[in-house]
Amino acid sequence: MKDKDKNIDNFIKQNLEIQEPSMNFSDNVMEEIYALDLKKDKALSSLMQKHVLEEPSIDFTSRVMAGIEQKSKVLAYQPVIGKKVWFLISSVIVFIFVYTFIKMDFAITENIYIENLQSRVSNLFVFEYPSLDISPIYVLGIFALSSLLFLDYFIRNRRVAY
Numbered sequence: 001m002k003d004k005d006k007n008i009d010n011f012i013k014q015n016l017e018i019q020e021p022s023m024n025f026s027d028n029v030m031e032e033i034y035a036l037d038l039k040k041d042k043a044l045s046s047l048m049q050k051h052v053l054e055e056p057s058i059d060f061t062s063r064v065m066a067g068i069e070q071k072s073k074v075l076a077y078q079p080v081i082g083k084k085v086w087f088l089i090s091s092v093i094v095f096i097f098v099y100t101f102i103k104m105d106f107a108i109t110e111n112i113y114i115e116n117l118q119s120r121v122s123n124l125f126v127f128e129y130p131s132l133d134i135s136p137i138y139v140l141g142i143f144a145l146s147s148l149l150f151l152d153y154f155i156r157n158r159r160v161a162y
């Protein structure tokens with residue numbers, strides 16, 4: 001190929017020395033370029049014919065699909081907090097709102113409907129708790145134990161999907 005490039009370069013150099021190039025100068029240059037391209041195309045086609053693809057094996061499709069299935073396993077989403085715990089959390093929040101609504105002081109308001117509603121609701125939830133003399137350390141211990149049990153439950157029941 002380098003010989004052809006040198007031939008083209010020599011041909012151009014020889015014709016550059018002439019003040020006026022011949023009439024078929026560009027045709028000759030283009031013929032040399034086309035000949036070089038034709039030679040490259042023939043080399044490429046012979047190379048492609050040497051390495052012709054053979055028919056794939058019978059189980060080629062099944063092997064490829066098995067490889068795709070192995071790589072495309074979907075991770076199952078497992079929420080950290082389950083539905084029951086969310087229900088418990090929402091119940092506690094609702095209880096807090098109801099309790100604060102009951103214990104609110106409506107003396108400032110002048111709306112009689114809200115006062116009637118508040119009095120009806122507060123009469124429904126009147127509780128008298130017995131006085132308990134419990135040590136704060138005992139309450140803290142129960143809280144810590146329940147927290148550890150709760151954490152142990154989530155760690156044991158966590159399912160990891162790979």
